[in-house]
Amino acid sequence: MKAQYTKDKNIGAQQMDSIVDAKDACIEGNEEAWNKETYEAWVQRLGEPGKAASKIRLNPAKTLSILYDIFGSVKDRKIMNLMGSNGNKAVALALLGADVTIVDFSEGNKRYALELAEEAGVKINYILSDVLKLSKEQLTGDYDIVFAEMGILHYFTDLTPFMATVYKLLRNNGIFVIRDFHPVSTKLISSRGTTAKVRKHKVTGDYFDTSLEEKDIAYSKYLADNEEPKKVLLRKWNIGEVVTAVANQGLMIKRLEEEPNLSSEVFDKGIPKTFSLVAEKISQ
Secondary structure, three states: OOOOOOOOOOOOHHHHHHHHHHHHHHHHHHHHHHOOOHHHHHHHHHOOHHHHHHHHHHOHHHHHOHHHHHHOOOOOOEEEEEOOOOOHHHHHHHHOOOEEEEEEOOHHHHHHHHHHHHHHOOOOEEEEOOHHHOOOOOOOOOEEEEEEEOOOHHHOOOHHHHHHHHHHHEEEEEEEEEEEEOHHHHHHEEEEOOOOOOOEEEEOOOOOOOOEEEEEOOOHHHOOOOOOOOEEEEEOOOHHHHHHHHHOOOEEEEEEEEEOOOOOOOOOOOOOOEEEEEEEEOOO
């Protein structure tokens, strides 16, 4: 798949080809990395699907966290979870009565998610595909909610085709929800220390940096000790870029909430850690 990019009149043809090739390699390399060892990594982190399903069944709303309040009642609503990974959010939504579909390109993620759903006693749909390669038949335009959360946007070298896919999936007046890590924390600030007294922050990054960054894949800390972590290339977006990409697709932004560290009232106090953006597809 050719990556999407914006041409710069100052870049020669040979240099532009190199940029496109690098972005293609980024996409293909990220997909290959996520197709290795993911099932075993989720077992290490969440437990066997039966154990994980039992926890979700106890309190599906808790599993959804802030999304539960954003979505409101999901009973009988058709929901698409883009890059829905191991399926824990999808299973929680299904337990609350939603008709849920995941699209994700990892075989290991699909296996874990479907086993999780079976153990929880619910049905979810799982499309094994690159989000940007969904067919016309799959871009049905009838979803009440399309959402992606926690570490999704940085896998895309251009947000335009991703947001165009969201638009095509949504019905008129359907909503798009993106909840992700706040770029102030991911692009700008580095933190050191593990207790409130010694926690130190420094501005070491560049909020406006547009380069690709190589990182260990997200599940790497759950791999066996003898396994080499897979690498992925990430493009970290700032808030302005995200908001603009959503608005440029004709989605009306309804809410943008910047959130503190919700796991602690002490660590990283006063620093935005996550954000939630809600946009609506307006009737034509």
